[in-house]
Amino acid sequence: MQEQEETHSSFLFRNLVKGLIWFAIIITAFILLEEYIQDNFRSHIDDIRANPAILYGIYTLSEIIFGIIPPELFMMIWILDDIDVTGFVINLSILTVISYGAGILGYSIGKNFSKTEFYQTRLREKYLKQYDKSLKKFGGFLVFVGAVTPVPFSATCMLAGSVNMNFRIFLLICISRLFRFALYGWLVWSSPNWFNG
Numbered sequence: 001m002q003e004q005e006e007t008h009s010s011f012l013f014r015n016l017v018k019g020l021i022w023f024a025i026i027i028t029a030f031i032l033l034e035e036y037i038q039d040n041f042r043s044h045i046d047d048i049r050a051n052p053a054i055l056y057g058i059y060t061l062s063e064i065i066f067g068i069i070p071p072e073l074f075m076m077i078w079i080l081d082d083i084d085v086t087g088f089v090i091n092l093s094i095l096t097v098i099s100y101g102a103g104i105l106g107y108s109i110g111k112n113f114s115k116t117e118f119y120q121t122r123l124r125e126k127y128l129k130q131y132d133k134s135l136k137k138f139g140g141f142l143v144f145v146g147a148v149t150p151v152p153f154s155a156t157c158m159l160a161g162s163v164n165m166n167f168r169i170f171l172l173i174c175i176s177r178l179f180r181f182a183l184y185g186w187l188v189w190s191s192p193n194w195f196n197g
Helices: 008-050 053-062 071-079 087-111 115-140 140-148 154-164 166-172 176-193
Strands: none
Touching: 008 053, 008 071, 008 115, 008 140, 008 176, 053 071, 053 087, 053 154, 071 087, 071 176, 087 115, 087 154, 087 166, 087 176, 115 140, 115 154, 140 154, 140 166, 140 176, 154 166, 166 176
């Protein structure tokens, strides 16, 4: 029996569902463990608050290296510090700009280094090859899916650069990353009240 070809909408829906399930697991664990984290890691939280550059540095590396740590975890760290809404929005904005910048860097790496041996043997073969077929099939839509779902955003940006996707179109597609951060930021901010009535 021939396998049915996946459509753009089913590809997006499948990855959105994965993302929402993963987000629900993270949020639930966060809510259940918040008191334990506050009791046992208060000094570390205070250290992060005193020197946020360390947190931003770790986050930047994570976003460049295919988003190995979910951005939502970095959003939750600020909630642990009883931050006000203005401070949370400022930090969320910084995380968003870093992520957007990491996408542009990924595009540049793909565009400028896609013919090098390192890119072909280390990056493409080990990390990007699984998305090659999707890029050929979905084109810029893959970047959109990477921006709004758990599909690694930086990886899709590298692939977009490697095929010389129009840079202006690429930047416009990447704006959808901002909407994802706004939605997830709002959900993270609201999460402490979910089980409190």
